[in-house]
Each structure stands twice: as structure tokens, then as C-alpha cells.
Amino acid sequence: MLSRLWQSAMIALARSGRVSRVMQNGRVTSGLSRRFIASGDETVGVARAQALLSEQGLRASLFYLGEYVDQPALVDENVAAKLAVTRALAGTGLDIHVSVDMTQVGHLLDPALTRRNLDTIAEAIRDAAASAPSPGLHCLMLDMEDPSVVDATIALHDDLAERGFPVALTLQAYLKRTEADLAAQIRRGSRVRLVKGAFVGEPAYAYTRRPDVKANSRRLIDAMFSEDAREAGFYPIVATHDAHLIAHARDRARAGGWTPGRYEFEMLLGVREPLARALAVEGERVRLYVPFGRDWWPYTVRRIGESPANAALLARALAG
């Protein structure tokens, strides 16, 4: 209960434009955000990705920060940043792996604009990937936001996939609908990143207790590593810092004959990195989500909301 209240408070704080403006202009910028983001432009983000791979054997998905954007000029800026990081990744030998939120690229303004923008980014990733190593690992990864965006995100994912673009989709275990959404993606042989969900829902459509979200995550992982999924060419991405779920996924993989590289684990920069390194040393494919850019407040506060233990981090930054 306490952790749910804490998470709800942090989500509200993340969505406050006024607080965001004050904080991002203020002195706490570097102190708070340093742990969770690679502050700077695409060059800094790509340098961080190169270091993660060469020093720790971890792959990266690059994410230019910014969400719930309702101004055309900012949407254009976000699209330009996604294209810039795609260009910066090309020729480095790294995966051309770029994460995108629908509300960054026009969802709040116009569905047709969102589709055009996603097409532009997906084309750039496809073109850059054509001359890059590790075929199959490059993709436009669609993040998943609040429940109002889920239908549109899945529809655009399916549309891009049907037209042959390298695309992947995030689904959230806290939503009751995800069982059916995942089953449909397994039939399509998609690439799906499963997360618990960074939002708090209502009992009518969501699991609201942490143990229930975890139990559903376990059931969804079972489906991701099923015989049907393997036959369909489905690619499971288990994105969590929960050691029990990671162990469960590895058990399911072993039992079903999935070898490392036929699936992957993904974690967030700054969260349980020793666990990520240990998995990579044991031969698992592990990716870190690497956010970069100026708009650090909403993302950072959402991360702080995921663990009441992070209250001290917030308090220290505000005091210092």
C-alpha cells in the first residue's frame, strides 16, 4: 500500500509540467539524474552504449528523453533526435536499437502525424541496419505508456511489422488485457519486451497489488517461452530487475530448449547493474535502456517512484 502511494505521488510529480520546468532549470539536475540517464546529446548516449558493450558486454537501447509532448515544434525536435541517434549508431558496430514513446512523436496531436513520424524513424533504422552487423537485433522499440495509448501503439506496431520494418513492442504485466495482446503477438512471431508497468491502474482493468502483477508476469513469461512461441519465431525480451522473474525466465528457457541469444533480458541504466553484468558473464544477452537528452525530470522521477528506497536519493538531491 505504501509503495503504491509513493509510486502514485511520483507519477503525479513526473507529469507536472511546472515542476518539470523548475527542476530542469535548477541545480539538482546533475545530482538526481546522473544515476539514471546519460545526460547530453546523442554523441554522449552512443559513447555510453559503446562503453557498456566494450567494458561490460552489455548491449543498449537508446532513448531520447521527452514524453507527453503536445507542441508540434517539440514533436519535430524529438523526431530529429531519434534520427540523429540512429545516424550516430550507424557504423559503430552497435545495435541500431532506438526506443520511442508514441506521445513523443505526435500521438497527442494527430494519429496521421504519428504514423508518418514512426515511418520516418523506422525507415532510417532499417537503412542504417542494412550495413550493420548482428542482423535481427536492430529495431525501433515502441515503449508503452498509459492505458489510453495501448490500442494505438499496438495498431501502429502491427502496421509497421506488416510492412516489413524492424519493430518491437512493449507490453505491461499490470494490465489484464496483456494476456490476450501477448497471445496475438506470439502468433505473429513478434519481438515483445515484457515489463511490469510504470503506471498505477484501476482494478477494473489492472492488477493493482504487486504480488498479483508479479504472478501475472510469471504467467506471461511462461507463454513467451512456450513451444508455440518458439515455432512462431517469437523473440522474448524480459525487461525486469526482479531476480525471481529473471530466474523463472531462465528456467523456462532451459526447459523449452531456448538457447541464450534466442531471447534477451533488458534493464534500466542505473538500476541493479551488477545483476545485469552477472547475467552477461553467464552468457545471457543483456541490454540496458540508455536515456539521454535534456528532459530528464519525468523519467527520473518515475524511476524514483519504483522503489520507496529511492526516497533518500530524492531528499538528498533536493537538500543539496
Ligand code: FDA
Ligand atoms: P520491481 O519494481 O519489483 O523491482 C525489483 C527490484 O529491482 C527491486 O526490489 C529493487 O531492488 C530494484 N529496482 C527496480 N526498480 C528500481 C528503481 N527504479 N530504483 C532502484 N531499484 C529498483 N514501463 C512501462 O510502463 N512502459 C515501458 O515502456 C517500460 N519500458 C521499460 C524498459 C525496460 C528496459 C525496463 C527494465 C523497464 C521498463 N519499464 C516500462 C518499467 C517497468 O514497467 C517497471 O516499472 C520497472 O522495471 C520496475 O519493475 P521491475 O520489474 O524491475 O520489478
